[in-house]
Amino acid sequence: MADNMDDDLPQEALPLQQDLTCPVCQGIFKDPSLLPCTHSFCRECLERSWQYNKKCPVCRQVFEEGSAIPNRALSSACESFLKQKNWGNATKPRGHVCHLHLKPLELYCEKDEEPVCVDCVTLHSSHRLLSIKDGAPMCRNELSFKVQIFEKKLDSFRKTSYKLSNTVEFIKYQAGQAEKQIKAEFERLHAVLHAEEARRLKALEVEEEQKISSVQDMIASAEKDIKTLGDLIETLKKEMGNEDLPLLMNFQNLKRKAQWVTTEPFVPDGCLLDMGQHVGALAFNIWKNMKNNVQFHAVVLDPNTASPWLSLSPDLTSVKESPERMTVPENPERFDPCVFVLGAEGYTAGKHRWDINVGDNPKWIVGVCKSSVVRKKKFTVSTNRGVWAISLSKGVYSALTPERTELVVQQRPEKIRVKLNMDKGEVSFWDGGTAKHLVSFTHKFEERIFPIFGPGLHSAPMSMVAGKIAVHTS
Missing domain, CATH: 2.60.120.920 (SPRY domain)
Incomplete structure (x- = not known):
């Protein structure tokens, strides 16, 4: 329905519609705000744009947050325009066109990493401009390099996760060996030291659970990162398979997503049981009235x-x-x-x-x-x-x-x-x-x-x- 709205407009209304169209969302202005550089945008579009870029979307002049003022005259003109019979909300032009000049996107700005039209050349005079055909392979190569890095990280995460899993099994083995030694020593002194035996077994159990829980948390974290990396790689590969222009239009968003700052997993110091605490000089630690037996x-x-x-x-x-x-x-x-x-x-x-x-x-x-x-x-x-x-x-x-x-x-x-x-x-x-x-x-x-x-x-x-x-x- 929206695509047919322009066809219903009188020919003389089309220039007016273009004047009342927000350069960002390509819709009729909603609550327009005026920047010091005299360009106007929807208030919501301007706020969203300022979060990512502190410049005017049209002339790229820097502006401070809160410097925009309501453009009441433009707001009234938009309201009057929308009240006209059969005019409804203005919509975006068909196809992929420049938001500013409404012309086809035929060039790619390497510095700003976005496609532009021929009329945007003056706004990018100091930038290197490429054809869409030349820009797309360059962006694909950069994303491919990211994929290679993430695939190596994924392999490293898997190997470390395997080592951590083996560490859990060895901790259990250590706990079993320590338990045998503790029980053997307490069996010899059992008549007098039953309470001490129970206390030390509990200490071993607690540390075993703590150490295993700590390592399992790291395994869970590594597996979560593995899944996240896998999903990210699949997303990038899927997006790389898109047509050139959609890829380029989504490239900045993809590049922001293609970041990885999470620390790689590692086997930490002190991850194993403190065997000296549990079985080292055990008899000495329970000697008191049993010195002849220790x-x-x-x-x-x-x-x-x-x-x-x-x-x-x-x-x-x-x-x-x-x-x-x-x-x-x-x-x-x-x-x-x-x-x-x-x-x-x-x-x-x-x-x-x-x-x-x-x-x-x-x-x-x-x-x-x-x-x-x-x-x-x-x-x-x-x-x-x-x-x-x-x-x-x-x-x-x-x-x-x-x-x-x-x-x-x-x-x-x-x-x-x-x-x-x-x-x-x-x-x-x-x-x-x-x-x-x-x-x-x-x-x-x-x-x-x-x-x-x-x-x-x-x-x-x-x-x-x-x-x-x-x-x-x-």
């Missing part, structure tokens, strides 16, 4: 940092070579490819001491390292890499300084004692059997320091030596 270890190992080639005992007090590479998550804390494992607790102050049973293993490294030590690539163990340690290799004991200082050892030690004084900035190494001093390092420790162990690839375990327990009450 052992104390100054250091327990952190399985979340252990190389996939290392196997830890259930109580986290010994480590040895694994006969095959373990299936474990690629979490940020884990050493790989270097064959190391850290203690579960790091230190920022105070004095600390622990003994390591190295036995007759022909190759090992023991010491301390800063928390930011390299985890995901091979590196030379040295003080200038944030590791203060000693080693045995090919029958030679060495202090792992950049120049490799050889240590004189008269009797092969089976135990190595490490003393760490954070306040003094000193770490020293001793023969744990003879109490003979081997070497000391001094350094101003500016971050958390962790015990580090490199047991070498040998079947004999490296184990933490149990300490003596004394009970003092007052």
